[in-house]
Amino acid sequence: AQAGTSRFRPAIHFTARDTWLNDPNGLVFYDGLYHLFFQNNPYGNVWGNMSWGHATSRDLLHWTEHPVAIACDETEDIFSGSVVVDHGNTSGFGTADAPALVAIYTSAYKAASEHSGTQAQSLAYSTDAGMTWRKYEGNPVLTRNSANFRDPKVFRYQGAYGACWVMVAVEAQHQKVVFYRSDDLKSWEFLSDFGPANADAGEWECPDLFPLAVDGDPGNIKWVLIVNVNPGAVAGGSGGQYFIGHFDGARFLPDEGSVAAPAGVSALGDSVAAAAALQECLWLDWGRDCYASVSFSNVPDGRRIIIGWMNNWDYANELPTAPWRSSMTLAREVHLTAVNGSARLVQQPVLADLCAGGQLPTAQDQMNAGTFELRNSAHQLPDAVPGSAQIIEAEILPGSTERVDFRLFRSSDGSKGTILSYNTTSAQLILDRRQSGNTGFHGKFASVESAPVDLENGVLKLLIVVDHCSVEVFAQGGKVVLTDLIFPExxxxxxxxSAEGGSATILKLTVSTLT
Ligand code: FRU
Structure with a gap:
C-alpha cells in the first residue's frame, strides 16, 4: 500500500477494498438490499480487465463488497450496463414466483472473439437474488457491428397498449442515444435515436431515461434523459448532462429550451462562446468529479435515486491512493421542480432519511448556531473527526458582502485549504481546490469550478458533505450540485x-458528523 493513503478512504462513500473501480452498473433494489455493481479491475488499481464488481447496502451509506459478479474472460471485457428484476419472467430465466435478476451489459469483444472489434449487448442472470450470475448462452443479444455501441440502461415501459422493455444505449462517438424495445430481453427492435445536441464535443456514454412528476403533480410527468459526456463537460473532462422532454414509447422529444446550445458549439474547444454555450446546458453536477450517473431500478414508491462515479477521466488512473482507487458519489434522490416555468432536476444526498429498517447511521451534532452577523470576520467551525464525514448545513443572507467563504481542511496559517465561496457580484458558487493538498499527481487536478446560483429571497442555502477525500455541495435545495475530490495533507x-467586504447574516449553521 502507498504510505499514508488509508486516511483518504471515505467514511460514507463506496470504494472497492483494494482494487480499481469506475462507473456504477446494474443499480437495483431487491429484497431489502441496494445492489451496486461497478466497473472493476479485479487484478489491479488502474483501468483494465473490466468486470462487474459487486456491493450491497441497506442504507446507501455503508456497503459490503462481494466477490466479482460478472468476470471478463479471454473473449470479452464486461463494460457498463444495468439490471432489471424480470417480474413477469419474460426472459424465462426465472419463474413467475421467483423472478430472475437480469443484467444487460456491454460485451467489449477482444481479438480472440469472433465479434472482435465490436461492442454489443449481452445478458447475464441471477436466480439467487443477485449474488451469483450466469452468462446467457445466446449472447450477444443485440449488435450493430459497431465499435462504440455500449452502456445499455433497460427499464419497463408501460404504454397505452401494454408494457415492454425499453433500452437506452449510446453510439458513443456519434454522440447519439439509441432506443430499442423488447418483449423478452433477448430480441430487440430499433425504435429511434437522439443527438447530437448540447455538450457534444466528446463521446456520449452511460445514458438513462426515467419519468418524474414535476413538483409531485401526477398530471405533469416529464422524462429525464441523462447523457454523460467525455470530454466536454462544463468543468472540463467528463461529466453528466440531462435533457427534459417527453418519451412516447418510441422517441424522446426534448422540451423547447431543453436543447440549449446548437449542436457542435461545444466542439469549439476553449473559446468564450463555447464556454457560454456549455453554461446553458443542464448539468447534473458542476464540479470535476461526478461521472456516469445512472439510477436504481425497482426502488419502491417511485423514488428515483442516482449514483455517480466520483472521478474524472482526465486524471482517474493517477489518484494518489492505494491499494484502492476511486469511489462513488453519495446516492442522490432526484425530483423535478419548476424553475421559471421549466422543469429542472433537484438532488438531495441520501443521508439518514432512507434508513428505515436498515442500520441507522450515527449522526452527531457538533454545532447548531442561531442567527449571527459576520462582517469582515471569520468564525471557526468544529474540526473534522477522523473516521467520520462532516455535514454542514447553512442558510446565509450574503447581504452587502463581496464574498462568503467556507474554508475546509484549512492549515492554521491559512495558506492551505479547499475554498467554497459565494461571490455576490457574479452570483456564483466557486469551489477552489488549488491549495487543497496533494494536487501535483496530475497537471489537470488543481482547478477552480463555478456554477451560477439564484438566491431565493436573498438566501443562500447550502448542504455540504465533506468526506476524507471529497466535497459535495448541494445548493438551493439541490438545484445546483458541485462535486470535487480533494487530497488534504x-x-x-x-x-x-468568513465574510469579506461587508456584512452577512448567518441564519442557520449546523455541523454534524456521520460515521
Ligand atoms: C464510461 C465508460 C463506459 C464504458 C466503461 C468502460 O466511464 O467509458 O462508456 O462502458 O466506462 O469501463
Whole structure:
C-alpha cells in the first residue's frame, strides 16, 4: 500500500477494498438490499480487465463488497450496463414466483472473439437474488457491428397498449442515444435515436431515461434523459448532462429550451462562446468529479435515486491512493421542480432519511448556531473527526458582502485549504481546490469550478458533505450540485466560515458528523 493513503478512504462513500473501480452498473433494489455493481479491475488499481464488481447496502451509506459478479474472460471485457428484476419472467430465466435478476451489459469483444472489434449487448442472470450470475448462452443479444455501441440502461415501459422493455444505449462517438424495445430481453427492435445536441464535443456514454412528476403533480410527468459526456463537460473532462422532454414509447422529444446550445458549439474547444454555450446546458453536477450517473431500478414508491462515479477521466488512473482507487458519489434522490416555468432536476444526498429498517447511521451534532452577523470576520467551525464525514448545513443572507467563504481542511496559517465561496457580484458558487493538498499527481487536478446560483429571497442555502477525500455541495435545495475530490495533507486541519467586504447574516449553521 502507498504510505499514508488509508486516511483518504471515505467514511460514507463506496470504494472497492483494494482494487480499481469506475462507473456504477446494474443499480437495483431487491429484497431489502441496494445492489451496486461497478466497473472493476479485479487484478489491479488502474483501468483494465473490466468486470462487474459487486456491493450491497441497506442504507446507501455503508456497503459490503462481494466477490466479482460478472468476470471478463479471454473473449470479452464486461463494460457498463444495468439490471432489471424480470417480474413477469419474460426472459424465462426465472419463474413467475421467483423472478430472475437480469443484467444487460456491454460485451467489449477482444481479438480472440469472433465479434472482435465490436461492442454489443449481452445478458447475464441471477436466480439467487443477485449474488451469483450466469452468462446467457445466446449472447450477444443485440449488435450493430459497431465499435462504440455500449452502456445499455433497460427499464419497463408501460404504454397505452401494454408494457415492454425499453433500452437506452449510446453510439458513443456519434454522440447519439439509441432506443430499442423488447418483449423478452433477448430480441430487440430499433425504435429511434437522439443527438447530437448540447455538450457534444466528446463521446456520449452511460445514458438513462426515467419519468418524474414535476413538483409531485401526477398530471405533469416529464422524462429525464441523462447523457454523460467525455470530454466536454462544463468543468472540463467528463461529466453528466440531462435533457427534459417527453418519451412516447418510441422517441424522446426534448422540451423547447431543453436543447440549449446548437449542436457542435461545444466542439469549439476553449473559446468564450463555447464556454457560454456549455453554461446553458443542464448539468447534473458542476464540479470535476461526478461521472456516469445512472439510477436504481425497482426502488419502491417511485423514488428515483442516482449514483455517480466520483472521478474524472482526465486524471482517474493517477489518484494518489492505494491499494484502492476511486469511489462513488453519495446516492442522490432526484425530483423535478419548476424553475421559471421549466422543469429542472433537484438532488438531495441520501443521508439518514432512507434508513428505515436498515442500520441507522450515527449522526452527531457538533454545532447548531442561531442567527449571527459576520462582517469582515471569520468564525471557526468544529474540526473534522477522523473516521467520520462532516455535514454542514447553512442558510446565509450574503447581504452587502463581496464574498462568503467556507474554508475546509484549512492549515492554521491559512495558506492551505479547499475554498467554497459565494461571490455576490457574479452570483456564483466557486469551489477552489488549488491549495487543497496533494494536487501535483496530475497537471489537470488543481482547478477552480463555478456554477451560477439564484438566491431565493436573498438566501443562500447550502448542504455540504465533506468526506476524507471529497466535497459535495448541494445548493438551493439541490438545484445546483458541485462535486470535487480533494487530497488534504494538513496535519491539524480547521474549518472556517468568513465574510469579506461587508456584512452577512448567518441564519442557520449546523455541523454534524456521520460515521
Ligand atoms: C464510461 C465508460 C463506459 C464504458 C466503461 C468502460 O466511464 O467509458 O462508456 O462502458 O466506462 O469501463
Amino acid at each position: 494538513t496535519e491539524n486541519p480547521e474549518n472556517w466560515l
